[in-house]
Amino acid sequence: MTETMKAKEVGQTVAYACSYVPEEIILAAGLRPERMIPEPRPSRADAYMHPNTCYYVKSLLASGLAGAEAGAGAVVFANSCDGMRRLHDVWKEYVKGVPGFFLDVPKKKDPDSVEFFAHELKRFAGELQEAFPGARVTDEGLQEAIETCNEVRLLMGEVFRLQRDPVGGLSGRSVLELCLEGARSHPAEFAARLKGFISDSEQEQLADGARRIVVTANVIHRPHLIALVEDLGGRVVALDACVGVRHFDRPVESNTPDPILALAERYLAKASCPRMEGIEERFQRLKRLANECGADGIIYSTVKFCDLHLYEAPLMRITCEDSGLPLLFLENDYEWTGMEQMKTRVEAFLGMIGERGTA
Amino acid sequence: MYRTMLKTMEEMTASVLDQKESPGAMYINEWAKLFLKAYEPGRKVVYTSVYAFPMELLAAFDVVPFDFEVAGAMMSSTDKGVEMMKTAEDRGYAMDVCSFHRCSLGASFSDCFPVPDLLLTTSYYCDQKAKTNELLSLFHDREAFLLYAPWEITKESVRYVERQLRQISDKLGEITGEPLDENRLREAVRSSNRARKSHLELLEMLKHSPVPWGGGDLIAFSINGLMFNGTEVKEKLNEAYLRRLEKNMERGKARPEKHRLYWFAWFPVYDAGLFDTLREMEVSVPLCETFRVFWDEIDEDRPFEGLALKCLQNPFIGPVQRRMRGLSRIAEEYNLDGAVLFATPACRHANAAHRVLKDTLAEEGLPFLLLDMDISDPRGFSREQMKVRLEAFTEVLDRHV
Numbered sequence: 073m074t075e076t077m078k079a080k081e082v083g084q085t086v087a088y089a090c091s092y093v094p095e096e097i098i099l100a101a102g103l104r105p106e107r108m109i110p111e112p113r114p115s116r117a118d119a120y121m122h123p124n125t126c127y128y129v130k131s132l133l134a135s136g137l138a139g140a141e142a143g144a145g146a147v148v149f150a151n152s153c154d155g156m157r158r159l160h161d162v163w164k165e166y167v168k169g170v171p172g173f174f175l176d177v178p179k180k181k182d183p184d185s186v187e188f189f190a191h192e193l194k195r196f197a198g199e200l201q202e203a204f205p206g207a208r209v210t211d212e213g214l215q216e217a218i219e220t221c222n223e224v225r226l227l228m229g230e231v232f233r234l235q236r237d238p239v240g241g242l243s244g245r246s247v248l249e250l251c252l253e254g255a256r257s258h259p260a261e262f263a264a265r266l267k268g269f270i271s272d273s274e275q276e277q278l279a280d281g282a283r284r285i286v287v288t289a290n291v292i293h294r295p296h297l298i299a300l301v302e303d304l305g306g307r308v309v310a311l312d313a314c315v316g317v318r319h320f321d322r323p324v325e326s327n328t329p330d331p332i333l334a335l336a337e338r339y340l341a342k343a344s345c346p347r348m349e350g351i352e353e354r355f356q357r358l359k360r361l362a363n364e365c366g367a368d369g370i371i372y373s374t375v376k377f378c379d380l381h382l383y384e385a386p387l388m389r390i391t392c393e394d395s396g397l398p399l400l401f402l403e404n405d406y407e408w409t410g411m412e413q414m415k416t417r418v419e420a421f422l423g424m425i426g427e428r429g430t431a
Numbered sequence: 432m433y434r435t436m437l438k439t440m441e442e443m444t445a446s447v448l449d450q451k452e453s454p455g456a457m458y459i460n461e462w463a464k465l466f467l468k469a470y471e472p473g474r475k476v477v478y479t480s481v482y483a484f485p486m487e488l489l490a491a492f493d494v495v496p497f498d499f500e501v502a503g504a505m506m507s508s509t510d511k512g513v514e515m516m517k518t519a520e521d522r523g524y525a526m527d528v529c530s531f532h533r534c535s536l537g538a539s540f541s542d543c544f545p546v547p548d549l550l551l552t553t554s555y556y557c558d559q560k561a562k563t564n565e566l567l568s569l570f571h572d573r574e575a576f577l578l579y580a581p582w583e584i585t586k587e588s589v590r591y592v593e594r595q596l597r598q599i600s601d602k603l604g605e606i607t608g609e610p611l612d613e614n615r616l617r618e619a620v621r622s623s624n625r626a627r628k629s630h631l632e633l634l635e636m637l638k639h640s641p642v643p644w645g646g647g648d649l650i651a652f653s654i655n656g657l658m659f660n661g662t663e664v665k666e667k668l669n670e671a672y673l674r675r676l677e678k679n680m681e682r683g684k685a686r687p688e689k690h691r692l693y694w695f696a697w698f699p700v701y702d703a704g705l706f707d708t709l710r711e712m713e714v715s716v717p718l719c720e721t722f723r724v725f726w727d728e729i730d731e732d733r734p735f736e737g738l739a740l741k742c743l744q745n746p747f748i749g750p751v752q753r754r755m756r757g758l759s760r761i762a763e764e765y766n767l768d769g770a771v772l773f774a775t776p777a778c779r780h781a782n783a784a785h786r787v788l789k790d791t792l793a794e795e796g797l798p799f800l801l802l803d804m805d806i807s808d809p810r811g812f813s814r815e816q817m818k819v820r821l822e823a824f825t826e827v828l829d830r831h832v
Contacts, residue, residue: 122774122801124527151582154558158783161751165787174750175584179554179561187581188591192581215660246756317555347558349577351565377527379779383562386523401523 091175091314091330094335096207100213101200107255109293110135112407127406128291128375129155136167145382146171190336214331220259227266228320236271236309236365244298244308246407251315282307283425284361289313289373296408306422309365318343369398369425375406454671462662469497469545476545481657483553485738487623490661491616492603503535504700507807528674529777529809532563548606550575556747556781584743592739619661620731629669636676641688642717643679646706650698654723690828695720695772696781701809712825751784755791775806800824
């Protein structure tokens with residue numbers, strides 16, 4: 073962490089709930105960005121949100137209602153999806169003491185959308201400055217924050233490379249743990265931690281030979297699925313989730329005259345989640361990722377009532393299978409109950425891949 | 432394909448068309464004509480979202496608008512609906528996917544819907560419409576355009592929407608081979624403004640007690656009638672309804688009403704008997720949120736900006752609190768006793784924050800019912816359960832009064 077950044081840190085945290093919220097702006101304001109990873113307790117929000125709402129969204133609300141976010145100076149919700157948008161509305165009414173900001177993120181990345189998003193980001197920076205006395209978002213501060221976050225992205229790229237390494241590597245569990253640690257850490261501290269982690273990991277030379285699985289998902293905040301795959305003899309070679317590969321995809325262009333515009337461009341152009349238009353592009357990216365990882369199959373995991381994933385899953389399955397990549401669709405309730413059922417399905421999937429491999 | 436749809440349409444409209452002079456028959460007739468036009472060879476068909484897309488822009492081009500949700504609703508009002516949903520389910524679309532969309536996807540896979548030349552939709556109301564639009568664009572291998580409608584009305588958001596509408600206009604020009612005729616767009620806007628005036632008159636009449644119209648017919652017209660915005664048809668329909676309502680009021684032709692309800696969101700398109708049950712209980716629905724005039728008169732000299740503003744003023748865009756705007760005044764003017772949110776399970780944007788609606792209404796002293804029922808999938812529907820819920824709510828209303 074640089075001296076400037078240390079000096080700026082005022083011990084205040086801004087929690088956020090979506091990978092489309094630029095941490096750089098929070099950092100540049102001298103605040104600490106922290107991803108919201110709530111305890112899984114969706115049913116505790118049922119009195120406030122319709123039971124048919126995404127279990128992650130409801131867990132976020134339950135967390136707010138229980139006061140678990142009380143340490144944060146503010147929370148930021150993005151217009152990620154219908155559920156998240158309504159979470160902001162409900163939060164505003166019923167969660168006291170932690171103001172909720174709302175960031176409107178276009179669902180497409182053409183130049184007009186980038187320009188509009190840049191305006192939104194400027195507005196967001198202004199709101200932070202108003203809400204946190206002493207917070208100032210300057211171009212210089214943004215530049216420094218962009219460099220810090222880019223360094224994290226670069227280092228995580230190395231972690232992901234190690235994860236997919238055919239002769240050495242990292243387990244999916246370790247990588248998820250690291251991703252979650254990153255979600256809760258100051259990016260500068262996390263960058264330092266990653267450097268040590270990578271140098272230790274590079275000395276490992278693990279045998280391989282297991283079935284190689286790419287897990288593509290929305291929110292994966294607990295290790296259940298990954299542990300299950302690895303305990304059953306598979307190896308998770310990539311975690312294409314919103315705390316994983318997608319979050320750390322592509323750097324923000326640095327040293328530009330308009331860093332906010334550079335942020336808007338990067339966040340709309342990064343590896344997309346199904347909230348964005350571009351199913352075809354997502355499929356091509358997933359196929360590329362699977363090929364780079366030498367994957368034998370894909371597990372498409374989603375939290376119950378995530379419409380965005382639910383709508384894309386059937387087409388993803390067909391297109392992946394047409395490309396010779398078997399795909400298993402699994403839903404979870406964010407609490408990861410019913411693991412025995414899931415075990416049967418994963419076991420069968422790995423078995424099927426094994427048979428394909430030997431046929 | 433055409434024959435199947437014609438038969439479906441015939442089944443659906445037969446009873447209404449018997450009442451030849453009624454505005455309802457006129458509306459169904461116009462709607463059926465437009466719907467079937469989409470199947471005529473050589474027509475340029477544009478998929479759209481009637482509830483959020485400014486239809487006036489389409490009215491300025493020689494295109495046939497087609498809303499697959501509206502068409503799916505029409506199918507679901509016949510025996511064909513479940514068959515189409517099953518077709519989509521067989522292809523992997525889960526029961527948690529909105530039944531409207533399962534039906535529309537199934538109908539497309541079954542070659543029952545016309546092939547679009549362009550697919551337009553808006554980011555609101557829901558994620559699911561945009562997603563189905565993109566899936567159908569891939570299925571038909573035709574271009575899709577998502578009109579992103581931002582959360583708030585600001586100078587930047589109006590400009591952003593305006594620019595997107597101009598791009599859409601160019602695309603419409605490309606598919607029709609005729610660039611936009613600005614005069615035609617201005618005329619569409621003028622027509623829309625005239626229809627807005629008659630719409631306001633209709634709203635005035637709905638304040639009358641007992642209400643001369645309302646319930647399912649009102650809600651259906653409030654949504655499907657948007658298909659004609661910017662055309663003479665919409666003006667004629669509004670005028671026809673005005674005349675009919677005047678007559679009904681003169682003749683005292685209205686049903687007795689003990690309670691008057693405000694209606695949030697949708698209604699079942701299959702034969703659930705929901706509004707018949709309410710009528711039996713002497714409960715009327717004089718106003719639904721989809722029939723409110725939320726937009727200002729559109730500036731005909733700056734039509735793109737005006738249409739962008741109209742789009743952004745839609746109460747379903749932005750925070751849920753916007754749906755409650757003006758409700759205190761409306762409750763008084765329409766003499767409302769309570770409100771119902773028809774909650775079809777997959778409609779997260781409409782239902783997820785129901786508690787905010789409930790508590791805001793409670794501050795106005797209005798009871799609220801969250802009525803969980805599917806909009807178009809009758810499997811799992813129980814008339815008795817629905818009746819029990821409505822009876823219990825009516826008891827609450829009785830005690831409240």
